[in-house]
Amino acid sequence: MKRHCNLAFFIPHLGCPNQCSFCDQRAISGAAKAPAPEEIAESCREYLASGGDGQNTEIAFFGGSFTAIPREQMLAYLKAVQPFLGEGGLSGIRISTRPDAVPEEILCILKEYGVTAVELGAQSMSDRVLEMNQRGHTAQDVREAAVCIRRQGFSLGLQMMYGLYGSTPEEERRTLEDCIALRPDTMRLYPTVILEGTCLAERYRSGRYVLPSWEEMLDFAAMAMGRLREEGIRLIRCGLHVEQDLEKRMIAGFYHPALRELAESRLYFKAMICWMEKYAAEYRAFSQNGHGHTRYSFIVETAKGCAGKAAGHKGENRRRLCERELFQNHLSAECRMKIREVPDLAEGQLRMYMQQLVSGPDGRTIIRIGEEVYDVFKIT
Numbered sequence: 297m298k299r300h301c302n303l304a305f306f307i308p309h310l311g312c313p314n315q316c317s318f319c320d321q322r323a324i325s326g327a328a329k330a331p332a333p334e335e336i337a338e339s340c341r342e343y344l345a346s347g348g349d350g351q352n353t354e355i356a357f358f359g360g361s362f363t364a365i366p367r368e369q370m371l372a373y374l375k376a377v378q379p380f381l382g383e384g385g386l387s388g389i390r391i392s393t394r395p396d397a398v399p400e401e402i403l404c405i406l407k408e409y410g411v412t413a414v415e416l417g418a419q420s421m422s423d424r425v426l427e428m429n430q431r432g433h434t435a436q437d438v439r440e441a442a443v444c445i446r447r448q449g450f451s452l453g454l455q456m457m458y459g460l461y462g463s464t465p466e467e468e469r470r471t472l473e474d475c476i477a478l479r480p481d482t483m484r485l486y487p488t489v490i491l492e493g494t495c496l497a498e499r500y501r502s503g504r505y506v507l508p509s510w511e512e513m514l515d516f517a518a519m520a521m522g523r524l525r526e527e528g529i530r531l532i533r534c535g536l537h538v539e540q541d542l543e544k545r546m547i548a549g550f551y552h553p554a555l556r557e558l559a560e561s562r563l564y565f566k567a568m569i570c571w572m573e574k575y576a577a578e579y580r581a582f583s584q585n586g587h588g589h590t591r592y593s594f595i596v597e598t599a600k601g602c603a604g605k606a607a608g609h610k611g612e613n614r615r616r617l618c619e620r621e622l623f624q625n626h627l628s629a630e631c632r633m634k635i636r637e638v639p640d641l642a643e644g645q646l647r648m649y650m651q652q653l654v655s656g657p658d659g660r661t662i663i664r665i666g667e668e669v670y671d672v673f674k675i676t
């Protein structure tokens with residue numbers, strides 16, 4: 297299957313009347329410049345002329361409030377890209393916007409201009425959290441907008457933030473489940489990043505806003521990945537895009553170039569812990585019995601391209617496993633952990649066992665003990 301991609305344009309909502317706690321639109325309003333419709337048309341032309349895979353590429357107007365910008369500006373963008381849609385062109389248009397900015401009338405316009413996917417910045421499904429972060433809309437707005445978007449035949453995307461001011465672990469889980477209940481085709485998970493010049497920055501500096509820990513965030517993101525996969529909803533983004541400018545503007549929060557991989561490798565770690573809990577007794581007996589003529593290893597197998605996720609970022613999973621009481625004094629000295637990729641496993645599968653190499657009069661025999669295959673996305 298060919299990889300889907302976006303030809304993305306960031307359309308800032310300059311002069312936005314809202315004041316969401318995490319948004320630095322006002323602080324950067326002098327520096328942020330909306331691209332001209334002609335520039336966007338030129339980029340589309342260049343993309344197709346250079347052999348870009350139009351049929352698997354959508355034009356994406358991001359920035360969070362596409363339908364809330366002045367009407368003429370929105371129409372100018374939509375008109376500018378019309379020559380590049382359809383046969384031999386790009387596959388459609390994707391926009392992101394606020395849940396309270398998609399009345400039926402706007403959706404009709406979007407349809408007319410070939411918009412295929414509408415993403416809503418839901419952020420939270422707790423009215424209390426939405427209010428504490430000055431979002432200016434309610435969870436009911438998200439529900440109603442989602443229903444209209446689906447009814448009009450658009451692909452529905454929902455964006456959720458994690459770790460907003462005032463949000464509790466229970467509200468994070470509820471938000472995820474409420475989003476799932478709206479049956480989006482795609483979701484994006486954005487753990488909060490605190491930008492200079494925002495209300496969150498002030499609250500953070502004064503100690504009123506305390507971020508959850510990275511551990512909590514990664515556990516949540518890993519759980520969300522599993523839930524969304526289970527529900528057949530594609531998680532198309534986890535964490536903000538890498539952007540040098542953003543790195544300069546942020547003062548704290550969850551920003552990492554490989555945030556999704558960090559969360560995914562946590563799922564692999566959880567599977568390893570499951571195995572350890574199940575086979576602790578066997579492992580102890582195995583590693584403490586003084587196998588004079590045997591060599592043994594702890595084997596972790598993954599699909600092609602997934603060994604790094606099992607090992608964890610900079611070998612973190614391996615290190616954390618070795619720190620476990622069960623493995624201390626054994627793993628590094630006698631029992632070696634091997635992580636390898638094998639052809640018979642699919643992405644997300646993890647096979648684990650202890651392998652013993654027994655030398656006898658008839659040569660060497662390999663014995664596998666405690667062999668298990670896990671679907672890491674189903675580990676809770």
Ligand code: SF4
Nearest residue numbers: 309312314315316319
């Ligand atoms: S995030 Fe909030 S404040 Fe920022 S542009 Fe969007 S609606 Fe306006």
